[in-house]
Amino acid sequence: MPLEFFLLLAAALFCIGIYGLITSRNAVRVLMSVELLLNSVNINLVAFSNFLDRQNINGQVFTVFVITVAAAEAAVGLAIILAIYRNRDTVDMEQFNLLKW
Amino acid sequence: MTQFLLHTVWLIPCYAFVGAIASGLWSPALIRQTGPRPAGYLNLLMTLLAFVHSLSVFVQVWQQPAEQWSVSWLQVAGLDLTLSLEISAVTVGATLLVTGLNLLAQTYAIGYLEMDWGWSRFFAMLALFEAGMCSLVLCNSLFFAYIVLEILTLGTYLIVGTWYNQSLVVTGARDAFLTKRVGDLFLLMGVLAIYPLAGTWDFDQLGQWAATAQVNPTVATLVGLALLAGPMGKCAQFPLHLWLDEAMEGPIPSTVLRNSVVVATGAWVLIKLEPVLALSPVVLTAMITIGAITAVGGTLIAIAQIDIKRALSYSVSTFMGLVFIAVGTGQTEAALLLVLSHAIAQALLVMSTGSIVLNSITQDLTQLGGLWRRRPISGISYLVGVAGLIGFPPLGGFWALLELADGLWATQPALIAVLLLVNGLTAFSMTREFGLIFAGSPSQMTERSPENFWLVTLPMMVLLGFTLHLPLILQSLGLLPHWADLNKDMALLLLWSSVTGIGIGAVVYVGHSIPKPIQLPWKRLQDLFAFDLYTPQLYRASIVGVVDKASRLTDWFDRQVVDGVVNFVGWVSLFSGQALKYSNSGQGQFYILTIAVGLTTIALSLGWSFVWPYLLTP
Numbered sequence: 191m192p193l194e195f196f197l198l199l200a201a202a203l204f205c206i207g208i209y210g211l212i213t214s215r216n217a218v219r220v221l222m223s224v225e226l227l228l229n230s231v232n233i234n235l236v237a238f239s240n241f242l243d244r245q246n247i248n249g250q251v252f253t254v255f256v257i258t259v260a261a262a263e264a265a266v267g268l269a270i271i272l273a274i275y276r277n278r279d280t281v282d283m284e285q286f287n288l289l290k291w
Numbered sequence: 292m293t294q295f296l297l298h299t300v301w302l303i304p305c306y307a308f309v310g311a312i313a314s315g316l317w318s319p320a321l322i323r324q325t326g327p328r329p330a331g332y333l334n335l336l337m338t339l340l341a342f343v344h345s346l347s348v349f350v351q352v353w354q355q356p357a358e359q360w361s362v363s364w365l366q367v368a369g370l371d372l373t374l375s376l377e378i379s380a381v382t383v384g385a386t387l388l389v390t391g392l393n394l395l396a397q398t399y400a401i402g403y404l405e406m407d408w409g410w411s412r413f414f415a416m417l418a419l420f421e422a423g424m425c426s427l428v429l430c431n432s433l434f435f436a437y438i439v440l441e442i443l444t445l446g447t448y449l450i451v452g453t454w455y456n457q458s459l460v461v462t463g464a465r466d467a468f469l470t471k472r473v474g475d476l477f478l479l480m481g482v483l484a485i486y487p488l489a490g491t492w493d494f495d496q497l498g499q500w501a502a503t504a505q506v507n508p509t510v511a512t513l514v515g516l517a518l519l520a521g522p523m524g525k526c527a528q529f530p531l532h533l534w535l536d537e538a539m540e541g542p543i544p545s546t547v548l549r550n551s552v553v554v555a556t557g558a559w560v561l562i563k564l565e566p567v568l569a570l571s572p573v574v575l576t577a578m579i580t581i582g583a584i585t586a587v588g589g590t591l592i593a594i595a596q597i598d599i600k601r602a603l604s605y606s607v608s609t610f611m612g613l614v615f616i617a618v619g620t621g622q623t624e625a626a627l628l629l630v631l632s633h634a635i636a637q638a639l640l641v642m643s644t645g646s647i648v649l650n651s652i653t654q655d656l657t658q659l660g661g662l663w664r665r666r667p668i669s670g671i672s673y674l675v676g677v678a679g680l681i682g683f684p685p686l687g688g689f690w691a692l693l694e695l696a697d698g699l700w701a702t703q704p705a706l707i708a709v710l711l712l713v714n715g716l717t718a719f720s721m722t723r724e725f726g727l728i729f730a731g732s733p734s735q736m737t738e739r740s741p742e743n744f745w746l747v748t749l750p751m752m753v754l755l756g757f758t759l760h761l762p763l764i765l766q767s768l769g770l771l772p773h774w775a776d777l778n779k780d781m782a783l784l785l786l787w788s789s790v791t792g793i794g795i796g797a798v799v800y801v802g803h804s805i806p807k808p809i810q811l812p813w814k815r816l817q818d819l820f821a822f823d824l825y826t827p828q829l830y831r832a833s834i835v836g837v838v839d840k841a842s843r844l845t846d847w848f849d850r851q852v853v854d855g856v857v858n859f860v861g862w863v864s865l866f867s868g869q870a871l872k873y874s875n876s877g878q879g880q881f882y883i884l885t886i887a888v889g890l891t892t893i894a895l896s897l898g899w900s901f902v903w904p905y906l907l908t909p
Binding site: 208211212213214220283284286287288289290291 | 872873877
């Protein structure tokens with residue numbers, strides 16, 4: 191199992207995340223796509239750590255931080271969504287286009 | 292004292308100039324209480340001073356060699372503009388003629404403009420003309436002659452436009468200015484082109500240069516034609532003659548001056564330039580052709596006019612055409628004599644007709660008639676003017692025409708036919724006018740037409756006397772040929788042509804046998820001459836039309852294309868701003884897409900060299 195396979199898997203997951211990020215109409219699904227992105231990044235970090243930095247495993251330390259921050263970010267994100275939902279009574283991303291031209 | 296007068300001959304133009312400036316004080320805007328009359332009196336006084344000064348200097352310089360004086364006007368790198376004056380019998384004699392005629396015209400104007408408020412402007416312009424013409428004849432430099440001619444062109448514009456609330460006056464002044472200006476501009480081209488060739492603008496040095504000059508014939512022709520174009524416009528020669536017809540909208544006293552001497556300014560420059568023009572035979576031929584066409588055309592048109600002033604104005608063109616012929620055949624003496632005799636006779640004719648117009652109101656020849664018994668002085672003045680103008684011995688015009696014909700006999704006999712024809716036709720035209728004004732029975736407009744008061748009649752009478760005495764004066768100055776040298780055949784031919792013209796004119800217009808108004812069997816021909824060969828339409832179709840179209844096109848091009856290109860740039864920026872703002876869709880996901888696309892593009896462009904080989908391999 192060479193490194194490239196992990197990287198390709200991570201890249202594929204990242205692309206799926208991006209796709210979900212820009213096509214989802216539900217705001218919660220957008221947050222879920224962001225989690226996919228972060229997970230693909232984590233796979234990258236762990237893979238690099240495993241193949242290139244077995245001694246210090248800096249990548250794994252990074253990953254722990256990323257998971258932590260991702261949890262916090264998801265919490266804030268959901269709070270924002272909730273705040274918007276309370277005002278506008280919807281989580282449809284197509285309805286959030288007030289700040290245009 | 293006499294020496295002092297001789298040395299201050301340059302004052303002659305200055306008197307009138309002072310008068311011109313001082314007249315401004317009596318303009319209605321400045322003096323609101325006491326009226327403009329002192330402006331006229333002051334100018335009359337100034338002209339009298341100039342006349343007396345000219346006369347006293349003329350006595351001294353008669354039969355003396357010409358003196359040249361020069362004053363440096365401007366010296367810049369490589370160019371020395373020297374104002375040179377020539378004090379000779381001819382130049383001082385010309386100032387005498389100018390100031391004398393202006394003296395009479397101003398006296399006439401004081402009478403004629405009795406009911407007019409614009410004396411300040413009018414007399415200032417008359418004085419400007421006098422100053423301009425005196426400087427023109429005294430100055431001996433082509434360059435300064437050009438300057439004066441341009442000032443006089445502006446003066447013509449202003450004096451024709453005296454009564455500017457009349458629409459025909461405004462168009463007439465416009466045409467007078469533009470037509471003369473076109474000629475002047477060609478003259479300027481010639482003036483500028485002759486300096487590298489001759490290295491001088493002094494008339495006498497130009498003459499010396501021309502005597503030995505070896506110039507490329509094409510260059511000589513082109514320069515000569517340009518120098519010819521200025522006098523052509525000034526002297527109202529075909530095809531630049533329409534302005535004189537329209538300039539008849541100006542006040543009659545100014546017409547006196549213009550018809551007699553102002554148009555002769557062009558002839559003066561032409562006479563002075565004769566040696567240079569003679570360098571090219573083409574120019575001489577052109578000059579003779581233009582002169583002959585104008586002379587014949589002018590008389591034919593004059594015959595067909597029904598306006599007194601216009602009939603006379605075309606005869607001015609005619610006689611200036613004869614001057615062109617004289618200069619074209621190298622007879623400057625005859626040309627000068629012709630200018631002199633024409634000036635006096637023409638001034639008398641204009642004064643006489645002006646005196647008729649002043650209290651018969653109409654200028655229409657068909658509405659006048661039967662004035663001989665009640666207007667004997669005007670009538671006699673008119674007759675003497677006619678006799679002095681055409682070849683009618685022993686008056687002045689006869690001697691000038693005789694000298695011209697005498698010179699033509701040796702070189703160009705064909706032109707003698709033109710001369711005799713023009714003389715006869717002018718005699719006919721003048722007799723026609725006489726018949727229509729003075730003979731026949733009074734019409735409605737002339738039933739009560741008294742002779743004018745002394746201010747109008749006196750200058751006319753003085754000029755009448757002068758016209759009658761002109762041959763005696765010429766004889767005492769030794770300017771007339773001796774009886775033995777007289778070409779008697781030619782004299783008889785001239786006399787016969789005049790008598791024939793007068794005779795036919797008298798039979799047709801003074802007699803009662805032919806019903807008037809006369810219709811030629813060829814109506815179109817009559818209209819052609821009556822409407823001046825349709826020159827206005829010709830101008831409008833050719834030059835005016837082209838310039839008008841071209842300027843409209845240029846204007847359109849400027850507004851649409853030049854401005855349009857610049858405005859298009861602004862419009863494109865505006866439009867693109869308006870259109871591109873829609874890229875801010877307000878959708879967060881769209882912004883993320885933009886970021887993703889941007890990052891991918893940057894990554895691809897940076898990693899292109901790495902990716903490309905993988906894409907090529909199958």
